[in-house]
Ligand code: SF4
């Protein structure tokens with residue numbers, strides 16, 4: 098917490114300062130899908146062209162990430178976005194808003210995390226499992242499932258080792274900076 102007299106910024110300023118350069122909660126790195134609260138949210142998402150589907154018998158509807166409303170910086174349906182999107186404020190954002198983390202530090206953590214995500218994506222492409230229309234964790238899980246059926250060797254084994262290391266670093270960054278329950282796990 099900032100000491101008395103130090104400048105602090107509010108949540109709105111933290112959102113404007115961080116989110117347009119980040120997008121990790123919309124682009125399929127932090128989450129694989131977004132659950133919807135009610136039929137009104139479902140209608141808005143269907144009207145926006147989202148591929149909504151039933152989550153399961155008890156949890157209603159959801160739509161997949163990467164979100165089709167995310168343009169790389171902003172949400173195309175920001176004013177009517179679902180409640181889960183509205184309510185989610187990652188740890189980093191909350192710390193900046195509370196004056197517990199400098200904006201510059203937060204931006205550098207975002208950049209470091211995005212760089213790790215890009216690296217994982219590129220290594221998955223190299224291994225033949227890059228599917229940018231899927232959440233990053235699902236691409237990785239697909240690769241892991243296929244790996245059990247076929248031995249890997251040579252350059253593939255080298256890239257596989259690199260991928261394991263990068264996934265570990267990315268998982269740590271997501272859990273430490275953004276969301277302790279981040280689902281990017283082997
Ligand atoms: S992960 Fe945090 S900083 Fe990044 S876009 Fe989402 S709320 Fe904003």
Ligand code: SF4
Nearest residue numbers: 123164166167172182
């Ligand atoms: S609806 Fe908007 S805020 Fe929600 S995941 Fe999609 S781009 Fe992000």
